[in-house]
Amino acid sequence: ATPTALLVGTGRGAQMGILIKGPEILESTRRVDTVVLDKTGTVTTGKMTLAQAITEPGTERGELLRLAGALEDASEHPIAQAIAAGATAENIELPAVEGFTNIEGKGVQGVVDGHAVLVGRESLLAEWSITLSARVSAAKVEAEEAGKTVVAVAWDGEARGILVVADAVKPTSREAITALKALGLTPILLTGDNTAVARRIAAEVGIETVIAEVLPADKVAEVIRLQESGRVVAMVGDGVNDAPALAQADLGLAMGTGTDVAIEASDITLVRGDLRGVVDAIRLSRTTLGTIK
Ligand code: ADP
Ligand code: MG
Secondary structure, eight states, X not given: OOHHHHHHHHHHHHHTTEEESOTTHHXXXXXXXXXXXXXXXXXXXXXXXXXXXXXXXXXXHHHHHHHHHHHHTTOXXXXXXXXXHHHHHTTOOOOOEEEEEEETTTEEEXXXXXXXXXXXXXXXXXXXXXXXXXXXXXXXXXXXXXXXXXXXXXXXXXXXXXXXXXXXXXXXXXXXXXXXXXXXXXXXXXXXXXXXXXXXXXXXXXXXXXXXXXXXXXXHHHHHHHHHTTOOEEXXXXXXXXXXXXXXXXXXXXETTSOHHHHHHOSEEXXXXXXXXXXXXXXXXXXXTTOOO
8 A cells, every 4th residue: 555545544543533553553453363352441341340248257248348448449450449439338438558569460468457458369369278168159150150250358367258340341342343253353352350250251242262360461471372373463452461462462452441551552542442443443454455355
């Protein structure tokens, strides 16, 4: 294509809310055959809300929300904000936290009211040899199979309960995935969340391939693995933890509603923050470059 055609193409993209960083990007967009999608904030709205609090015997619900809420109030993770907001909505006052530590992709820990509190994945508790009771564990599995994210809470070396957080699939995600498949592309869901949750969300939008329980630092390795298998990979994400994978991918697309770090690491910004922008970008590259792949 001529420079003029590329300029017209990127201009048309801008009108559709697809901000393309350079003329060569339309060519990499056209070559893509695999679209890796982050779950939270990309396929789903990322606006999580606290749906349920289930306690272990001997723990009060208010105390579970108070200690976990206080700790999560210090974290910026969407799960954490849902938990802190859920506790506050029940008029629970959140005490200060000492020694707050974020354990990337796993959870958080800190001292609240003299208790050493841990909130995060069940495997994080397992690192401290803390296990949920059979009843609470069964409730966790049930919530996860329904597509909800569950975090476990422990303090002073004992499991205290679980918190169930719900996030909704964006209303446009399913339509976009159907269109991507019709264009001949393979969508893959990539997430740090639990496998059962990931499978359920994937099924809801029509994605067949799921890579779950991936630590933030390993997302980029998954992209490299796909590239080494001969795929031309687009990565779509919104979070700080997606940035290395967005930069590594043959094409990085950031949600305009996402973090600045993700936008900076990407080739394309989808202003509207919905997946139909990925479909529009691919169609645009094909029409601009005049090739039917
Ligand atoms: P995603 O890839 O969906 O954006 P993350 O990599 O950010 O997910 O987190 C992976 C998992 O780690 C979460 O599903 C949750 O179980 C746990 N986790 C991370 N941060 C927190 C937190 N602040 N509080 C509780 N759990 C957390
Ligand atoms: Mg995300």
